[in-house]
Amino acid sequence: MCGIVAYLGKNKAYPILIKGLKRLEYRGYDSAGVAILNGQLNIYKKRGKVQELENFVHTKNKSGSIGIGHTRWATHGKPNDTNAHPHVSSSGRFTLVHNGIIENYAVIKEALEKLGHVFTSDTDTEVLVNLIEEIHTSEQLPVEEAVRIALTKVVGAYAIVVLDAENPNKLVAARQSSPLVVGIGADGFYVASDGTPIVEYTKKVVYLKDEEIVTLHRNGEICIKSIDNEVQSLFIQELEMELEALEKGGYESFMLKEIHEQTKSITACMRGRLNLEELTIHLGGVQELLPKFMEAERLIIIGCGTSWHAGLIGEYLIEDLVRIPVEVEYASEFRYRNPILTEKDIVIAISQSGETADTLAALKLAKEKGATTFGIVNVVGSSIARFTDAGCYIHAGPEIGVASTKAFTGQVTLLSMLSLLLAKERKTISEAYYKSLILSLAEIPKKVEIVLKNTAPIKDIANQIMNASNALYLGRGYNFPVALEGALKLKEISYIHAEGYPAAEMKHGPIALIDENMPLIVIATNRSAYEKVTSNVQEVKARKGIVIAIVLQGDEEISELADYAIEIPETEEPLTPLLASIPLQLLSYHIANLRGCNVDQPRNLAKSVTVE
Ligand code: AGP
Numbered sequence: 001m002c003g004i005v006a007y008l009g010k011n012k013a014y015p016i017l018i019k020g021l022k023r024l025e026y027r028g029y030d031s032a033g034v035a036i037l038n039g040q041l042n043i044y045k046k047r048g049k050v051q052e053l054e055n056f057v058h059t060k061n062k063s064g065s066i067g068i069g070h071t072r073w074a075t076h077g078k079p080n081d082t083n084a085h086p087h088v089s090s091s092g093r094f095t096l097v098h099n100g101i102i103e104n105y106a107v108i109k110e111a112l113e114k115l116g117h118v119f120t121s122d123t124d125t126e127v128l129v130n131l132i133e134e135i136h137t138s139e140q141l142p143v144e145e146a147v148r149i150a151l152t153k154v155v156g157a158y159a160i161v162v163l164d165a166e167n168p169n170k171l172v173a174a175r176q177s178s179p180l181v182v183g184i185g186a187d188g189f190y191v192a193s194d195g196t197p198i199v200e201y202t203k204k205v206v207y208l209k210d211e212e213i214v215t216l217h218r219n220g221e222i223c224i225k226s227i228d229n230e231v232q233s234l235f236i237q238e239l240e241m242e243l244e245a246l247e248k249g250g251y252e253s254f255m256l257k258e259i260h261e262q263t264k265s266i267t268a269c270m271r272g273r274l275n276l277e278e279l280t281i282h283l284g285g286v287q288e289l290l291p292k293f294m295e296a297e298r299l300i301i302i303g304c305g306t307s308w309h310a311g312l313i314g315e316y317l318i319e320d321l322v323r324i325p326v327e328v329e330y331a332s333e334f335r336y337r338n339p340i341l342t343e344k345d346i347v348i349a350i351s352q353s354g355e356t357a358d359t360l361a362a363l364k365l366a367k368e369k370g371a372t373t374f375g376i377v378n379v380v381g382s383s384i385a386r387f388t389d390a391g392c393y394i395h396a397g398p399e400i401g402v403a404s405t406k407a408f409t410g411q412v413t414l415l416s417m418l419s420l421l422l423a424k425e426r427k428t429i430s431e432a433y434y435k436s437l438i439l440s441l442a443e444i445p446k447k448v449e450i451v452l453k454n455t456a457p458i459k460d461i462a463n464q465i466m467n468a469s470n471a472l473y474l475g476r477g478y479n480f481p482v483a484l485e486g487a488l489k490l491k492e493i494s495y496i497h498a499e500g501y502p503a504a505e506m507k508h509g510p511i512a513l514i515d516e517n518m519p520l521i522v523i524a525t526n527r528s529a530y531e532k533v534t535s536n537v538q539e540v541k542a543r544k545g546i547v548i549a550i551v552l553q554g555d556e557e558i559s560e561l562a563d564y565a566i567e568i569p570e571t572e573e574p575l576t577p578l579l580a581s582i583p584l585q586l587l588s589y590h591i592a593n594l595r596g597c598n599v600d601q602p603r604n605l606a607k608s609v610t611v612e
Contacts, residue, residue, distance in 0.1 A: 143162060156176075322419055353608035
């Protein structure tokens with residue numbers, strides 16, 4: 001979902017911009033462009049990959065120490081050179097890059113056309129840059145003031161950076177519901193959609209808040225104002241990111257690297273929180289709200305995509321172990337269905353990026369209705385993390401691959417710890433079971449390592465089913481959401497249609513789909529429902545379906561029945577999703593690879609869906 005990079009300082013801007021845009025590719029885009037000022041304003045923008053832009057600019061004038069860059073994920077106007085950013089005002093003086101959507105752009109465009117502004121693109125962004133010019137010219141204001149006033153007139157989400165061709169020593173940036181980070185370096189200022197283009201130059205950052213406008217001067221001055229023209233204090237933070245996390249580290253893709261990082265990322269999620277000596281779990285964010293959690297009559301979990309699947313596992317964990325009613329909602333549905341909420345409700349938002357527009361909007365609705373809000377987020381300093389009353393980071397590290405893997409297991413690890421902490425506090429499970437679960441949770445990273453070492457059978461299975469047109473994923477209990485997640489992984493990176501179902505649902509319709517061309521991936525790691533899953537597998541085999549079973553080590557019956565079996569180590573049933581989901585990640589990965597798909601940047605997808 002779009003990416004912004006900008007630079008003002010002592011060094012050449014172009015290398016910083018183009019490298020920064022490459023760091024933002026994982027966010028998803030379909031065109032890219034840069035604008036660099038060095039006496040004259042040079043703008044280069046093209047549909048396609050950043051590499052194509054780089055090839056196009058290779059022989060052109062790219063000198064200058066101030067510039068802005070953008071990767072565009074098309075919303076208004078199809079992907080083409082004209083609609084790519086940066087966009088310029090009619091006079092050519094102001095240039096702007098923009099993430100987000102200006103919802104009232106049509107009305108503003110009509111008014112500006114009457115004033116003589118000419119538009120060349122179909123974008124809302126070009127309307128905004130001309131609105132800024134109109135205000136600047138008609139009221140003779142400095143660019144930062146024209147930007148501020150223009151933003152009081154727009155409705156929607158934006159992260160913008162504005163370049164004034166007559167002010168080569170100044171950049172103006174602003175945000176509303178779309179993230180923007182300012183890096184304060186020894187050699188100048190960096191502005192970007194997240195920390196990835198900034199981290200190699202500086203770790204001193206300011207996370208712009210909603211309705212803030214920042215003016216950056218070449219002499220090192222930085223001034224932040226609210227949209228109401230109130231000067232804001234400067235809160236400089238340390239960027240919690242390491243450069244090597246942004247490299248592939250020898251892996252062929254970020255997704256494969258991140259799948260194999262799960263031993264480390266799950267360990268990081270538990271570090272300082274799970275204490276084996278004392279058999280305790282400490283979650284700062286939960287501690288802050290413990291009285292609320294103790295008296296809660298209902299927890300509502302909201303999220304999208306993979307995060308919603310993690311939320312479903314959270315429902316099974318919390319209701320099974322903590323005995324608090326849980327509802328899991330798609331954030332996009334929750335925000336529009338006028339839900340009933342009270343002050344006693346706790347709304348838990350799960351989000352890797354912490355920037356998903358639907359999840360953020362659903363949270364805002366929850367807060368308006370008086371509920372307490374709690375975040376389970378990966379990206380430190382993200383909008384959801386800063387908006388919620390309290391929360392916990394999953395500490396999975398940057399997840400660059402669009403398909404979520406280590407963030408998913410991090411979310412489930414966090415939910416497992418939260419459930420155990422609350423179950424102990426509310427005394428809803430026996431001491432013995434609590435002890436067994438916490439010891440089993442501590443063993444999970446070692447068992448993940450075992451799963452990750454057993455990839456050979458998975459590659460072979462991928463070869464066998466890579467040309468399937470459809471696939472079904474079946475699971476029961478804790479592993480029903482794992483079936484949904486496995487199906488999503490396959491869909492989003494290999495483009496094979498896949499559906500996840502509760503295994504018992506087969507006979508209510510989907511079994512009609514079974515034939516010798518239909519692979520069924522059955523997660524059969526539930527001791528409590530083993531016989532039932534066995535009969536599900538028999539039903540499928542009786543109709544010639546191809547069965548790939550995820551089984552516990554040493555399993556015989558289902559392994560015998562299935563065409564292929566992938567073993568995972570034994571663990572307590574509530575923790576099996578942490579292990580069962582990994583072979584499904586790898587299966588999708590290898591199938592997508594064999595099909596020649598771009599696993600890190602699947603078509604049409606963005607890493608962070610910051611627009612509706
Ligand atoms: C999962 O592989 C997808 N990338 C997508 O479903 C993602 O989980 C969803 O967009 C939610 O993103 P978030 O966790 O950053 O809020």
